[in-house]
Amino acid sequence: MNEYAKQKRKEKIKFGIVSVISLCLFFTIWYVCTAVLHLKPDYILPSPVQVVEAFIDKLTRTAPDGATIFGHIAASLQVALTGYLLGALVGVPLGVAMAWFRRVDMFVTPLFDLIRPVPTIAWIPLMILWFGIGLGAKAAIIFVSAFVPCVINAYAGIKQTKPVHLWVAQTFGASRKEMLFTVAIPTALPLIFTGLRISLGTAWMTLCAAEMLASNKGLGYMIQVNRSLARADLIVVAMLTIGLIGTIFTVGLNALERKFVKGGRRG
Amino acid sequence: MKKKLDVEKMTYAVLAIACFFIFWWFITTFTPAKETTPGPVEVIQLLFTSFFEPIGSHVITGHLLVSLRRVLVGFSVATVLGIVLGVAMGASKWAEAIFKPIFELLRPIPPIAWISLVILFFGIGEVSKYILCGIGAFTNVTLNAYTGAQNVDPELVGCARMLGTSERDIFFRVVLPSCTPQIFAGMQVALSTSWMAVLAAEMVGAQEGCGWMIQRGSDTLNITLVMVGMIVIGCVGMLLAAVMRVIERRLCAWNIMES
Amino acid sequence: MSDEIKVKVSHMTKKFGDLLVLNDISFDVKTGEFLCVVGPTGCGKTTFLNCLTKLKAYELTGGEILINGEPVDLQKHNIAYIFQEYSSFPWATVEENIAYGLKVKKRPPEEIKERVEEMLQLVGLTEYRSYYPGQLSASMLQRVSIARAFAVQPELLLMDEPYGQMDNSLRYKLEDELIQLWQRTGTTVIFITHNIEEAVYLSQRILVLTNKPTSIKKEIDNNLPRPRDVTDPAFNQLRDEVTDLIKWW
Incomplete structure (x- = not known):
């Protein structure tokens, strides 16, 4: 290994150690503030040790919030993925259609622009009133939050299609439909994936809110109910679990994108 | 030829919105849905009266201002902190090594997930609202400032250095301005x-504000109020986005002239 | 070059609103002929090609263009068009790009495979078959477009200043390759350029156009023997002749 590479490696190791120390410091300070100094009572801010204990406890116990951690995760995933898949299955084709067919664009875009500014959270009370508390309302809310970025990105992706590529297809005698499938959609794929990635993020985020207000199980519910039960340690467990699963989704989608979006293009 | 296209676009837009309203009116007058959902007429009526008759402790504009105030405070503080942290992480390897792991640990947690913890800690008062808005803004701004600072064109920096600019000036006159567009995207x-x-x-724990208004409508089974709230919230959202765009245009124009 | 007429342009006129671009142009292109069209930038050469292929839904304001005696039908007539800008599909490999035209024309897979192999060899890109356009150099990119065009064995090949953005050495190389391909396949070629040396080097006939409103200034036959030599006095004489015509564009 040459000098430059060696030096780069040393630097990396040095900063890696700094990062590890920083993290340890973070947890230590947290621990000290809670378990040692008791700056705030346990039920408001738990110590890291308590969080870990609560997590292990939750692996098997359903009390006090009605399910084990797996039960909550399963409930959350079910809702999130249902809403998300529906949102993507409707949103992407709609975005494509809006960008490809001029008439559809002129008719649907104004309607879409009406719905778009309303934040997803604002839909929650309406959905509860329409669907009651349960899978239906939650999935509907998540559908709305996933749907919007999918449409926007699919639309932008198709609109990105270079005219010259369409002309190539056209000169070879391709029909409109063939042009859509062999030129426009491949062009749009990177942005479509970006849309899928963003909407998974929004879906997961909205899930929190939806479950806090319209549910009796799931990670968001866990956060909500443990507030009234004064179990801050469980709240933190739920928060970290939400963060972890969110990260797994992002990493997973990035891997999928690298596989399907060929040519080294990113949206 | 362009004029013809614009007229066509307008016609379709008007047609689409008209269809929407007619559809809405139809469903709420002639189908079972009329039991549960208000029609466009009632919603528009309530929308107007809400400007004069208070809902809870304010008229609608009052609630709007309350919510906006909370957003502005939280957003401003978080933006300043976010820019500082983000640019620091992007410009200094030490800052990056120290702060990034903690940031990455906390980032995936959606702001809404923090609600319970924040309320336990700070109560249901204004402070927790500010903090929640802040958390929402902080992550985005930091991330964008970070990538912005990382992607500063090294040629620009090298050029400035060669011309004898001090490190401090390099930071404030080269690095910072070139991050600005990225930071603005994050701010939006x-x-x-x-x-x-x-x-x-506000939906979880408040006595006033737009979120509270909608929740109140939900609690009292007043769907009309919910819909009015949604419309107002949507409009404000659009307004905020538009304001951001205007500010960006002005600040970035300044940017171009300065550098 | 046979005596059959491949493309018959009669009184072609094109107006955009009030702007007259193509003014009553008539000429024939024989089957297998290599025709170069030279003219000032903006005189409507690209418009002419677009009218021919009905791209952008260009309809002629007057006159007609016939291929094999019939109005142009992109699905019936086998036309290939190489654009000035790089037009290979970034999401497909070199192989897939070359195969595209054949796929659209629904040729059987074995034929596609065979044709693609042949083209890869002809343009010298066999080792690069699985590369993506993003990984290729400029000359390779244009070669991909050329291979894609020739792969369908077009009866008419249109080229719009395809080498405009390249340096001379590259251009000479690609021009020679083009001549070879043309001689092998006997395609009819309409080649647009503003580079007179290129026109003299490639063509069997040169069409010199005027400024807008464009009409034909002169048709010049080019019978120089191949391979052509740019230092040859006859070459330069022809070149000067065309240049003189252009000076008074």
């Missing part, structure tokens, strides 16, 4: 996240 997203966070916070 952050603003809408803050807006959502304040609504969520």
Whole structure:
């Protein structure tokens, strides 16, 4: 290994150690503030040790919030993925259609622009009133939050299609439909994936809110109910679990994108 | 030929919105849905009266201002902190090594997930609202400032250095201005996240504000109020985005002239 | 070059609103002929090609263009068009790009495979078959477009200043390759350029156009023997002749 590479490696190791120390410091300070100094009572801010204990406890116990951690995760995933898949299955084709067919664009875009500014959270009370508390309302809310970025990105992706590529297809005698499938959609794929990635993020985020207000199980519910039960340690467990699963989704989608979006293009 | 296209676009737009309203009116007058859902007429009526008759302790503009105030405070503080942290992480390897792991640990947690903890800690008062809005904004701004600072064109920096610019000046006159567009993009997203966070916070525990208004409508089975709230919230959201765009245009024009 | 007429342009006129671009142009292109069209930038050469292929839904304001005696039908007539800008599909490999035209024309897979192999060899890109356009150099990119065009064995090949953005050495190389391909396949070629040396080097006939409103200034036959030599006095004489015509564009 040459000098430059060696030096780069040393630097990396040095900063890696700094990062590890920083993290340890973070947890230590947290621990000290809670378990040692008791700056705030346990039920408001738990110590890291308590969080870990609560997590292990939750692996098997359903009390006090009605399910084990797996039960909550399963409930959350079910809702999130249902809403998300529906949102993507409707949103992407709609975005494509809006960008490809001029008439559809002129008719649907104004309607879409009406719905778009309303934040997803604002839909929650309406959905509860329409669907009651349960899978239906939650999935509907998540559908709305996933749907919007999918449409926007699919639309932008198709609109990105270079005219010259369409002309190539056209000169070879391709029909409109063939042009859509062999030129426009491949062009749009990177942005479509970006849309899928963003909407998974929004879906997961909205899930929190939806479950806090319209549910009796799931990670968001866990956060909500443990507030009234004064179990801050469980709240933190739920928060970290939400963060972890969110990260797994992002990493997973990035891997999928690298596989399907060929040519080294990113949206 | 362009004029013809614009007229066509307008016609379709008007047609689409008209269809929407007719459809809405039809469903709420002639189908079973009329039991549960108000029609466009009632909603528009309530929308107007809400400007004069208070809902809870304010008329609608009052609630709007309350929510906006909360967003603005949280957003501003978070933006300043976010820019500082983000640029620091992007410009200094030490800052990056120290702060990035903690940031990455906390980042995936959606702002709304923080509600319970924040409320336990700070109560249901204004402070927790500010903090929640802040959390919403902070992550986005920091991330964008970070990538912005990382991607500063090394040629620009090298050029300035060669011309004898001091390190301090390099930072304030080269690095910072070139991050600005990226930071603004982050701020726009952050603003809408803050807006959502304040609504969520108000729906969970508040006595006033747009989020509270909608929740009140939900609690009293007053769907008309819910819809009015949604419309107002949507409009404010659009307004905020538009304001951001205007500010960006002015600040970045300044940017071009300065550098 | 046979005596059959491949493309018959009669009184072609094109107006955009009030702007007259193509003014009553008539000429024939024989089957297998290599025709170069030279003219000032903006005189409507690209418009002419677009009218021919009905791209952008260009309809002629007057006159007609016939291929094999019939109005142009992109699905019936086998036309290939190489654009000035790089037009290979970034999401497909070199192989897939070359195969595209054949796929659209629904040729059987074995034929596609065979044709693609042949083209890869002809343009010298066999080792690069699985590369993506993003990984290729400029000359390779244009070669991909050329291979894609020739792969369908077009009866008419249109080229719009395809080498405009390249340096001379590259251009000479690609021009020679083009001549070879043309001689092998006997395609009819309409080649647009503003580079007179290129026109003299490639063509069997040169069409010199005027400024807008464009009409034909002169048709010049080019019977120089191949391979052509740019230092040859006859070459330069022809070149000067065309240049003189252009000076008074």
